[in-house]
Amino acid sequence: MLLKFLHSIFIIIFLCNNYIEAKELITWKEFKDSLTANQYPEPTVEKYETVLRLAKDFDITSKLELAMFLAQVYWESVGLQHTKEIACVKTQCPNNYRTGREKDGLYYYGRGYIQLTWLENYANCSSDLYGDMRLVDNPNLVSDTEEGAWGSAFWYWDKYVHDIPEIKDGQFGHTTMAINGPLECKGPYKMKAFKRFVIYSKIYEIFKLSKPLPKQNGCYPMNYNENVDEDTPFFAICKPTGFYQRQAGMYHWCNDNCNAEDPNCPNDMCKCPNDLHLYHMMMKEKKSAKTSTTTMKP
């Protein structure tokens, strides 16, 4: 009798546990692994709890959108390790982000997990989150508290990214465009935009998502053709193979080195889509054609 009673208690506890787990958007393990699998340090439980709570407050109800949000946040904060713009920690960057309307001694350089900048953004964020100007009067609340660091990041996402329709189709490039597009989607820093996508692809895997597949679309041009030049790179996700699959860091090693302009991508270490190899062969031919014509000139 007692055994039977205990047995039903265990079943009830088991069911409750599963229910509680299933109710959260992501588990603690998924959150932790999403950082460590990207070579970042293990997070605190406070970070996990703050993410879950604020995701609810800001109506992020899909794991896919949360994966995109976290990928951007991890890139911006180097895996939740920096909540102040690194170049400004010592100096406060007294000459940057100035409009002339700042009070003496207050500086609005990048803070929080998505690097909130400029007086006006601090003001809008503060009034939306708290209905007052506390983040303007004390900008360090954004960098020195989990609440402020995550709150400003979710606020930014909610205002500038959340409603982009292509998110539902897995088009991650659009989120990069909304966060740092002018710097990374055009010009020479496209590799940085791709690295955001590499982090996203890993989180996608950790979260066991299956559809829609991660797509780079929305930032830099995506297709290469006969007319490509050095300003139109082509990137693809590579994966470590065989023995190297189990080696920490190899996922990022493969993506960095196989997508480099001068790729170092041994077949027995990394597996990449064939398109990437074709692209690099084509670029190599273009380069040698160029140098041979220049050297042939009298």
Ligand SMILES: *[C@@H]1O[C@H](CO)[C@@H](O)[C@H](O)[C@H]1NC(C)=O
């Ligand atoms: C801040 O909010 C005001 C009022 O809603 C708006 O006009 C302004 O464009 C916002 N500033 C930024 C940088 O988004």
